[in-house]
Amino acid sequence: xxxxxxxxxxxxxxxxxxxxxxxxxxxxxxxxxxxxxxxxxxxxxxxxxxxxxxxxxxxxxxxxxxxxxxxxxxxxxxxxxxxxxxxxxxxxxxxxx
Amino acid sequence: xxxxxxxxxxxxxxxxxxxxxxxxxxxxxxxxxxxxxxxxxxxxxxxxxxxxxxxxxxxxxxxxxxxxxxxxxxxxxxxxxxxxxxxxxxxxxxxxxxxxxxxxxxxxxxxxxxxxxxxxxxxxxxxxxxxxxxxxxxxxxxxxxxxxxxxxxxxxxxxxxxxxxxxxxxxxxxxxxxxxxxxxxxxxxxxxxxxxxxxxxxxxxxxxxxxxxxxxxxxxxxxxxxxxxxxxxxxxxxxxxxxxxxxxxxxxxxxxxxxxxxxxxxxxxxxxxxxxxxxxxxxxxxxxxxxxxxxxxxxxxxxxxxxxxxxxxxxxxxxxxxxxxxxxxxxxxxxxxxxxxxxxxxxxxxxxxxxxxxxxxxxxxxxxxxxxxxxxxxxxxxxxxxxxxxxxxxxxxxxxxxxxxxxxxxxxxxxxxxxxxxxxxxxxxxxxxxxxxxxxxxxxxxxxxxxxxxxxxxxxxxxxxxxxxxxxxxxxxxxxxxxxxxxxxxxxxxxxxxxxxxxxxxxxxxxxxxxxxxxxxxxxxxxxxxxxxxxxxxxxxxxxxxxxxxxxxxxxxxxxxxxxxxxxxxxxxxxxxxxxxxxxxxxxxxxxxxxxxxxxxxxxxxxxxxxxxxxxxxxxxxxxx
Numbered sequence: 001x002x003x004x005x006x007x008x009x010x011x012x013x014x015x016x017x018x019x020x021x022x023x024x025x026x027x028x029x030x031x032x033x034x035x036x037x038x039x040x041x042x043x044x045x046x047x048x049x050x051x052x053x054x055x056x057x058x059x060x061x062x063x064x065x066x067x068x069x070x071x072x073x074x075x076x077x078x079x080x081x082x083x084x085x086x087x088x089x090x091x092x093x094x095x096x097x
Numbered sequence: 098x099x100x101x102x103x104x105x106x107x108x109x110x111x112x113x114x115x116x117x118x119x120x121x122x123x124x125x126x127x128x129x130x131x132x133x134x135x136x137x138x139x140x141x142x143x144x145x146x147x148x149x150x151x152x153x154x155x156x157x158x159x160x161x162x163x164x165x166x167x168x169x170x171x172x173x174x175x176x177x178x179x180x181x182x183x184x185x186x187x188x189x190x191x192x193x194x195x196x197x198x199x200x201x202x203x204x205x206x207x208x209x210x211x212x213x214x215x216x217x218x219x220x221x222x223x224x225x226x227x228x229x230x231x232x233x234x235x236x237x238x239x240x241x242x243x244x245x246x247x248x249x250x251x252x253x254x255x256x257x258x259x260x261x262x263x264x265x266x267x268x269x270x271x272x273x274x275x276x277x278x279x280x281x282x283x284x285x286x287x288x289x290x291x292x293x294x295x296x297x298x299x300x301x302x303x304x305x306x307x308x309x310x311x312x313x314x315x316x317x318x319x320x321x322x323x324x325x326x327x328x329x330x331x332x333x334x335x336x337x338x339x340x341x342x343x344x345x346x347x348x349x350x351x352x353x354x355x356x357x358x359x360x361x362x363x364x365x366x367x368x369x370x371x372x373x374x375x376x377x378x379x380x381x382x383x384x385x386x387x388x389x390x391x392x393x394x395x396x397x398x399x400x401x402x403x404x405x406x407x408x409x410x411x412x413x414x415x416x417x418x419x420x421x422x423x424x425x426x427x428x429x430x431x432x433x434x435x436x437x438x439x440x441x442x443x444x445x446x447x448x449x450x451x452x453x454x455x456x457x458x459x460x461x462x463x464x465x466x467x468x469x470x471x472x473x474x475x476x477x478x479x480x481x482x483x484x485x486x487x488x489x490x491x492x493x494x495x496x497x498x499x500x501x502x503x504x505x506x507x508x509x510x511x512x513x514x515x516x517x518x519x520x521x522x523x524x525x526x527x528x529x530x531x532x533x534x535x536x537x538x539x540x541x542x543x544x545x546x547x548x549x550x551x552x553x554x555x556x557x558x559x560x561x562x563x564x565x566x567x568x569x570x571x572x573x574x575x576x577x578x579x580x581x582x583x584x585x586x587x588x589x590x591x592x593x594x595x596x597x598x599x600x601x602x603x604x605x606x607x608x609x610x611x612x613x614x615x616x617x618x619x620x621x622x623x624x625x626x627x628x629x630x631x632x633x634x635x636x637x638x639x640x641x642x643x644x645x646x647x648x649x650x651x652x653x654x655x656x657x658x659x660x661x662x663x664x665x666x667x668x669x670x671x672x673x674x675x676x677x678x679x680x681x682x683x684x685x686x687x688x689x690x691x692x693x694x695x696x697x698x699x700x701x702x703x704x705x706x707x708x709x710x711x712x713x714x715x716x717x718x719x720x721x722x
Contacts, residue, residue, distance in 0.1 A: 089699060093698075
């Protein structure tokens with residue numbers, strides 16, 4: 001049981017660090033997916049531990065939301081790439097004060 | 098018949114409205130309509146006055162109410178008018194002199210393209226002035242009071258393209274407002290004390306009113322009278338008012354409107370009879386004004402301003418007489434009427450001179466006009482003889498009576514009035530010498546000529562009235578006539594015999610005339626006004642209207658300006674300071690909050706991550722604790 005949670009924590013941490021330090025939007029995006037999947041793993045683990053299905057249902061919701069997010073997010077990244085010829089997130093800083 | 102007295106007011110009022118609304122189409126005949134309206138009023142006034150003459154002494158008063166003007170709780174005002182001995186005399190004076198001046202103006206304003214409007218204003222004035230004198234309620238009187246103020250404002254500023262005329266009109270309006278505050282407060286006080294502003298009811302209630310109320314009412318009414326009649330301390334507007342066309346100066350600022358204050362005091366005789374203090378205030382105001390006006394009249398080179406100073410002075414005489422109580426009321430009205438004749442005559446004469454001198458008003462540019470303008474000269478001479486009190490002329494009788502009554506009241510007041518008579522003789526002689534007698538000083542390109550008949554005929558009529566006006570006092574007629582309104586004049590013991598007073602007046606007048614002839618008739622008069630630096634301090638003071646404007650400026654205008662400035666300062670610093678300060682602080686906070694908005698996605702992500710971390714730790718801490 002602890003192993004699953006440890007793995008989930010490690011995956012989440014890798015994802016979080018990746019979001020914070022990487023510049024490439026695609027990689028940032030993959031790191032977000034990694035964090036989502038780490039939470040899914042935690043959900044499923046706790047579901048198993050408590051012996052009910054709530055956690056598994058929540059994991060399915062997260063998957064659906066993640067799928068929708070991928071669709072929208074990739075579309076945004078593609079359109080940014082088309083106009084700017086780069087996917088660096090630091091370049092897209094026009095909303096600064 | 099007396100039910101129709103409202104027509105006296107309605108005819109000129111309707112004429113004024115028609116002339117103003119009709120527009121340019123009425124230009125060719127507008128002045129005729131206005132003159133006809135004024136004449137109709139005069140005829141109506143004569144008919145009513147004749148009816149009044151035929152009645153018994155105790156029935157010489159008719160009141161008619163047109164409609165209820167204001168009905169609000171206990172406040173009830175009737176639009177009511179009274180035609181009695183006093184208002185009858187005024188109706189005749191206003192419409193009579195008014196009609197003559199209408200006729201004169203046809204000639205005087207002939208070349209003015211806005212003549213129709215001028216006549217509309219004149220009619221508006223006549224209607225308002227008749228409302229003022231016919232009113233049977235102080236509030237109705239106030240309506241006329243404001244109406245004449247409006248007409249006066251419109252006519253002083255008639256040549257509004259001249260900056261000085263526009264400024265003079267504004268000044269007259271503002272100064273009059275100060276007096277109007279007194280009037281308005283007096284009417285409010287009447288209502289608060291007696292529950293009514295009807296003249297009859299107020300007079301009736303004065304018997305039981307306390308002395309304090311009577312004094313307060315008297316002083317407030319006196320303030321109103323000072324504003325309208327250009328008495329010290331509200332005198333400063335009258336000299337500037339000479340910017341208006343000369344017929345206006347004659348009608349409004351000499352013969353009728355400026356005497357409204359005297360009318361008010363006499364009409365409110367019940368109030369002034371009840372308060373010794375208020376009467377004394379009236380006497381002081383009258384005496385000071387008559388000397389101040391005479392002083393100013395001596396120093397002016399502008400013929401109209403010299404006459405304006407004289408008007409102030411003569412109204413001072415009337416005020417003085419009115420302040421003497423029952424002994425003087427009738428003489429105040431008597432002098433008012435004779436002054437209406439001879440001063441209108443002289444103003445119109447001055448207008449005739451200006452007409453022939455290309456609107457030059459400086460007497461130093463005149464001289465020797467008696468040959469160029471014989472009619473104007475002779476008629477003006479009648480006015481001159483009347484005002485200095487030449488025996489036989491109207492002014493002789495009226496001024497003599499006032500000075501006599503003043504001596505009966507107090508020797509010093511009598512001496513002041515006597516001194517005024519001497520100064521009057523001096524400045525009028527000076528005016529006469531400089532304008533008509535001495536050698537000609539006008540320039541070559543000026544061609545003085547006699548005015549047309551339409552202007553000289555009114556002059557002749559007024560000159561005749563200046564001579565014959567004294568007949569009103571034959572056998573004490575005017576005193577008996579007004580007795581039902583102002584009370585019987587009981588003769589006070591004179592400290593010296595009346596004949597001695599008359600002789601001393603004549604002596605003083607002769608001295609004044611001789612001084613005038615000596616100073617201005619027997620040696621050449623400078624053709625240009627001497628510079629201020631070359632004349633004595635006394636002359637300078639007179640030229641500056643005894644520093645009336647400077648005093649107003651120092652006592653009222655500057656302090657008020659300081660108060661306004663400090664209020665503006667307070668507003669800008671305290672009130673605005675608070676509000677804008679609040680906005681500024683908010684702005685600064687917002688500026689500080691702007692700094693973290695870098696636009697970098699990763700920094701946002703970091704703050705989200707940090708926030709989530711803090712939340713988690715906090716939750717854990719709460720759960721574990």
